[in-house]
Amino acid sequence: MMNSCQIFSALIAILMAWIYLLIRSEPVRFTKNSQLFQNTYGEWAIVAGASEGLGAAWADALCEVGVHVVLVARREHALKELTQQLQNKYKGTNVMVDYWVQDLADPNLDVLFKTKILNQYDDNGDGNRLRQYGFLVYNAASSNIGSVTEIPLSAHQTTLDVNTRGVIQMTHTFSNYLQRHKRTGGMILMSSLSGEVGTAFVTNYAATKAWNTAYAHGLRHELQPYGIDVLACVAGPITTPNYVNVFGESRRNEFLEQRPDEVVSECLQSIGVRSSVRTGIIGKLSRFVTVRLLPLETALSIFHNELEKMLPP
Numbered sequence: 001m002m003n004s005c006q007i008f009s010a011l012i013a014i015l016m017a018w019i020y021l022l023i024r025s026e027p028v029r030f031t032k033n034s035q036l037f038q039n040t041y042g043e044w045a046i047v048a049g050a051s052e053g054l055g056a057a058w059a060d061a062l063c064e065v066g067v068h069v070v071l072v073a074r075r076e077h078a079l080k081e082l083t084q085q086l087q088n089k090y091k092g093t094n095v096m097v098d099y100w101v102q103d104l105a106d107p108n109l110d111v112l113f114k115t116k117i118l119n120q121y122d123d124n125g126d127g128n129r130l131r132q133y134g135f136l137v138y139n140a141a142s143s144n145i146g147s148v149t150e151i152p153l154s155a156h157q158t159t160l161d162v163n164t165r166g167v168i169q170m171t172h173t174f175s176n177y178l179q180r181h182k183r184t185g186g187m188i189l190m191s192s193l194s195g196e197v198g199t200a201f202v203t204n205y206a207a208t209k210a211w212n213t214a215y216a217h218g219l220r221h222e223l224q225p226y227g228i229d230v231l232a233c234v235a236g237p238i239t240t241p242n243y244v245n246v247f248g249e250s251r252r253n254e255f256l257e258q259r260p261d262e263v264v265s266e267c268l269q270s271i272g273v274r275s276s277v278r279t280g281i282i283g284k285l286s287r288f289v290t291v292r293l294l295p296l297e298t299a300l301s302i303f304h305n306e307l308e309k310m311l312p313p
């Protein structure tokens with residue numbers, strides 16, 4: 001148990017961290033139609049898990065910096081709708097938007113990614129590349145809320161397939177593509193605060209997100225010599241349509257939430273600067289408090305209690 005002196009010291013530390021985060025300014029690296037982004041990460045980007053919510057925000061932000069985008073997801077109707085929205089919004093610019101209908105749990109994802117996207121548009125027969133891909137966002141995720149033993153094994157397997165195997169397949173294929181063409185590039189892997197210490201009732205999902213963060217950390221240092229940046233985006237609750245539908249209005253804690261565009265903006269300022277970013281003030285404070293300040297069991301209890309409040313009765 002923490003005594004009163006320790007509690008007071010902890011509160012002071014939290015307050016000082018909060019003030020620091022509020023006054024700290026991040027350097028603005030990429031702005032609308034930024035030539036710097038295109039010079040660094042190429043003319044084409046791929047967003048995996050791009051049918052709505054955070055994926056849509058990623059696609060929109062990339063279009064804003066003048067990059068052409070390929071949207072990847074399972075639902076063709078949603079992809080068509082988002083493609084049309086982006087084409088209408090950026091009409092009059094040279095930005096192009098395409099889509100690829102693909103289940104990211106497919107065991108042959110790496111082969112399909114190579115043949116249907118990367119190699120298909122590699123050149124037009126005279127050695128000139130039609131699409132110079134340089135940026136990949138892996139936003140896709142599968143999760144199930146509930147006790148591990150109550151969730152079917154098949155659902156757990158899908159979570160592993162989408163959240164880990166799919167990540168390796170696409171990043172491995174994309175990294176080799178960039179190295180083969182001697183191009184610089186960037187990859188962003190969406191992770192989660194739930195993976196910082198482990199979170200009950202999303203146990204498998206949280207474990208895969210911890211893996212994503214660790215994978216990004218290692219991969220960044222492996223690929224740095226080739227000019228390829230890797231970033232893990234460790235985000236808390238994001239107000240995506242799926243999040244709102246699952247937790248509803250009454251059980252949400254809006255103080256902890258971020259909008260999708262806010263998360264994307266922080267990532268774009270962090271790629272190439274660090275291995276991972278905890279988005280939002282709450283995300284940064286959460287890591288400080290739960291990982292550095294509190295004992296592990298206390299941190300686990302906090303995550304458990306906060307999620308339990310949001311679960312359906």
